Amino acid sequence: MDIFSLPDVFLRKVMRTVNIKDRLRLRLTCRAFEELVANTHAGFAGFFDSGHIRRNYVDQLEIVIGVTKFCFSEESEDEFEQFFHMLNRLFSGVSFREFEFIFKDGTFPIALIREFSQKLDIPEMHFLADSQVQLENSIHLMADFPQNKFFVDLWFLPDYESLLSIPKTEYLKIYEMTKEPTNQAIPADAFMKLVDTHKLLYLVTKPLTISSDDLMKAMQNICADPGKKCVEFRIKCSIINSIVNGYGITETSRCGEQCGEFKIISCAPRQTHENGVFDPARFHFRYGSCTIEIEDFVMNYPEATKVKIRNY
């Protein structure tokens, strides 16, 4: 009797019990073991909670599968292909609850990554991109998996064509904080399309310059949406002023007061302490099925304020 006549369930159990270095060393013993290691995903279970691909701090391409890290520092195309050949050999068919594609701080062999991703089962794909090119890479990958759930973090404000070509996401967060700063704010029509497309939209960008009519329209669309929706953004206080003043809400309005279609749920005016530190003013309204939370809002104040509108 040889080891390969043992039950398959047992061999898979052994593969999961020996450590990763030994599993990979077993690949070198003979062809049958090389096959076994590949067919058992190198002894890993077929399911991982998470994984990611990124450039690490020493500029290596790093792929983490479960608790195992694969690092690659060569840059030639052939070497990349060989590296991905190994990953394809060992991990075809494995599932991840969530996989992060962290397309930041460097270049990525996107064709090879797409080919590798096709062999995985990733119901929830999380993308982080810091440039136009990396966003386009992310969109290509999303197009390969139209049934999946997407989560997108952008560390720049992309051009509007790209921004609007991002398919429906569970969340789209844009942090315009690092690269490629722009003087432009997201225009009203783009904002409305983003609100309609994404379940959660979180914009840490320049204050929106949309009109009060646009903002009312956005609120109405969020109210009318049958699914859960949440939008967070910054906007000039003057836009909020023109809406709330139009409904008769003033600095003297109190909690529980109904002002037209708005009901004041809570209001906390700005509190300035003796040491000069202040707690920002907070207003909380209800409008239809939406709740609207406004932070740092001071009536008739020229600064921007943070607004969160949700329909749940």
Next chain:
Amino acid sequence: RIYPLMRVTLTTSDGASVTVSRQLTKHSGFIEKAITDMAVDDNAVPLSAVAVDVDDATLKLVIEWLTEHRDDALPYPEKTDEERRADDIPAWDQAFVQKWDTKEDQQQTLYAVITAADKLDIKGLLDMTCKTLANKINGKTVEEMREILQLECDFTEEELAEIRKENAWCEN
């Protein structure tokens, strides 16, 4: 329900018969299912014989292990991959495996017990033998692994170089 007085006769693949307590066979999913399938009165003593596809010598080893583990908790606790470890084999089990005569005999006996544990669906024994085999492999060189597992290298030097290069990319 447990019937400590109840006994069951097992007939082996080489024609032998062994009668054992249900307290032991309750650890075997295969035997328990066979008894259930007979749909006999639980109080009948003894039950009809259950045929097992295991030879007499191997079945004796399995019964020896079952006797030691007769009071183990059921159902056998399944471990997640994170909980899986190979260094927690009880001392009695270690001695049980080591007493088989020669090195080659030990390997063949281990394989026979593994196969029997699988056929009889004895999870605890399968788990212990899995750990035993994993411990034999852990930390060994490729040559040592080939010797322990009695394998012939059928790779070319170029193929070996290729796999070594691929393996080097695994950091942890």
